Amino acid sequence: MNAPSMTALRAGFSRGLIEYRHTLSSKGDLFAHFGTITVFIVVSLIMSGQDIDGTDVPIANMWMPGLMGLTVCMSGLLTVASTLATDREDGTLLRAKAVPDGMIGYLIGKAVHIALVTASVVAVLIVAATLLLDGFDPGGPADWATVAWVLVLGLLATAPLGAIAGSLISSPRAVMAVLVLPFMAVMGVSGIFYQAGALPEWMQWIAQALPLYWIGLGMRSAFLPDTLLAVEITESWRLDQAALVLTAWAVVGFLVAVPILRRMARRESGARVEAGRRRAMQRG
Amino acid sequence: MALVEEDTHAPAAHGGADGPGAAVEVSGLRMRYGDSEVLAGVDLHVRSGEVVVLLGPNGAGKTTTVEILEGFRARSAGDVRVLGADPATADERWRARLGVVMQSWRDHGRWRVEELLSHLAGFYAPYAEPGRPKPRAVPELLETVGLSDYARRRINTLSGGQRRRLDVAIGIVGRPEVLFLDEPTAGFDPEARRGFHDLVHGLADENTAILLTTHDLDEAEKLADRILILAGGRVAAEGSAEQLAGRVSADAEVKWTRGGQRFVHSTPDATAFLRGLFADYGDEVADLEVRRAGLEDAYISLVNRYEAGGAHEAASAFAEEIR
Structure with a gap:
């Protein structure tokens, strides 16, 4: 790799760290990233008396890894999409274009930032579940390794989708409006809060075609006892299959996203940013 | 840094900046959006060390012209050369020789002034050349644009004029050979304006080719070696303020x-x-x-x-x- 790309790579990493620091010191960001999981942790505590049908495992213990999967998927899809739309509107992306190798720095920075934030939320969930939930087994290094690869592969599988959405939808406010409903639908069939094995078969097929089910499955495999396999779709953790499906989503996603991203980046200009500023101002 | 030095090339390999050749050469530039023709054949050139002001009412096509030269916008027709390359296809090495101050920027609001300037400065280091060290030293640059006291301030707490001065600092941190400034003094108070004029003259003395847009005739008269008045998609008049x-x-x-x-x-x-x-x-x-x-x-x-x-x-x- 040549010197400019190395420099941009390093700058990208430091950019990711700086933005991570900004996130940790911003109330708004902390609320956005940790607010949802806090609500779910509280609900889990209230529900702690209830077991999953036919087992003695509290339903809340199944929710925790489900939440971790959900966090990964939300980061990859919603955070990537809304960040991209915001960065297009306020000129961050254009600034990156104006600097030599700035786009490399920008993309690496985003990847590092989002991966760090996602990992932090997952880590908080693990700690909270271990401290607060009865019988939640935080597992050992092998389980955490599973969490790590599911997290990274899960982000790689979903981030291209988020990037495509963020490239095609020009207003950051519209991004959420467009994505939230389909996201909720996917969440509903993907066995995050309710075992997918109990859903009608056609829904199970939809779930298994999408990344979220496999990310959730990977997370559950790390933290739930094998007695719970009875409620999974094929009564097995199927980690190799999870890796395969997520990799396929990542590869196809990148192939589709790269030309769309290129086209979007090419069209960024000051006039577009100015138009975005006017739109944002009209909104008040 | 050592890695960086090895990769630098002799300045002669790039050319363009020195000698009588124009740093910016444009002829017959046309831009059409659907039915409306924003630029209907613009000719202009900027030599190294020259300050050319593109003056015109809002909507005259100044920003469009500059964005084409910056490589941010594809043109409909015409010949465009900036530092000897076509901006539509030029590479990152070319980009490193350019300075860009766009009209509207609200980015990186949560970054601190010095944090952002240092971060962006870093990208220029591999492109340093003998006699043209890159990037500029950040503390001195902050001093030059009068933001030393605000180095640790978050960018979204700056006033409009301070924010604009930061934009200018970012535009010149890579010691550009060609600098594009689109309405750079919006929000400046009279003192900041005077400081900015000194800065522009200083950059021209360093042999930087400067193309600046404004709708303010007074500013054009103070800054320009040459004024180009853009109206109706063409250069309606050209010359020094006196001419x-x-x-x-x-x-x-x-x-x-x-x-x-x-x-x-x-x-x-x-x-x-x-x-x-x-x-x-x-x-x-x-x-x-x-x-x-x-x-x-x-x-x-x-x-x-x-x-x-x-x-x-x-x-x-x-x-x-x-x-």
Whole structure:
């Protein structure tokens, strides 16, 4: 790799760290990233008396890894999409274009930032579940390794989708409006809060075609006892299959996203940013 | 850093910046959006060390022109060379020799001033050349643009003028050979404006080619070696402030009434015209007014006509006045 790309790579990493620091010191960001999981942790505590049908495992213990999967998927899809739309509107992306190798720095920075934030939320969930939930087994290094690869592969599988959405939808406010409903639908069939094995078969097929089910499955495999396999779709953790499906989503996603991203980046200009500023101002 | 030095090339390999060759060369530049032609054949050139101001009313195509030169916008037609390369296809090495200050920027609001400037400066390091060290030292640069006291401030807490000065600092941190500034002084107070003018002259002394847009004639007169007035998608007039003023004042406007009717005539020789007028009508001529129009009058009437909607009529009327 040549010197400019190395420099941009390093700058990208430091950019990711700086933005991570900004996130940790911003109330708004902390609320956005940790607010949802806090609500779910509280609900889990209230529900702690209830077991999953036919087992003695509290339903809340199944929710925790489900939440971790959900966090990964939300980061990859919603955070990537809304960040991209915001960065297009306020000129961050254009600034990156104006600097030599700035786009490399920008993309690496985003990847590092989002991966760090996602990992932090997952880590908080693990700690909270271990401290607060009865019988939640935080597992050992092998389980955490599973969490790590599911997290990274899960982000790689979903981030291209988020990037495509963020490239095609020009207003950051519209991004959420467009994505939230389909996201909720996917969440509903993907066995995050309710075992997918109990859903009608056609829904199970939809779930298994999408990344979220496999990310959730990977997370559950790390933290739930094998007695719970009875409620999974094929009564097995199927980690190799999870890796395969997520990799396929990542590869196809990148192939589709790269030309769309290129086209979007090419069209960024000051006039577009100015138009975005006017739109944002009209909104008040 | 050591890695970086090894990769640098001799400056001669790039050329363009030195000698009489223009850093920016544009001919027949056209830009069309659907049915409307924003640029209808613009010619311009900027030499190293020269400050060229693109002056024109809002919507005259200044930003479009600059964005094409910056490589941010594809043109419809025309030849464009910036530092010897076509901006539409130029690479990152070319990009490293450019400085860009766009019209509207609200990015990186949560970053601190010094944090962002240092971060962006880092990208230029591999592109340093002998005799052209890159990037500029950040503390000195903050001093130059008068933001030393704000180095640790979050960018979204800066005033409009301070934010703009940061934009300028970012634009020049890579020690560019060509600098594009689109309405750079928006939000500046008079002192900041004066400081900015000194900065621009200093950059020109370092042999930087500078193309700056403004709709403020006063600013153009203070800064420009050459002013290009853009109207109706063309360069309506070109020259130094003195040359343009001289060309305008060649014409005087004569107003009078005769038999209750108002007349207006513009003429390069008011005395001869009046002699003829009196010879023909004598005492019938009343309410006589003779006025030499300055560049400012010509420009203001251009802007007024332009804003009234007739871009092309405004441009041709202006071209008439400034012939």
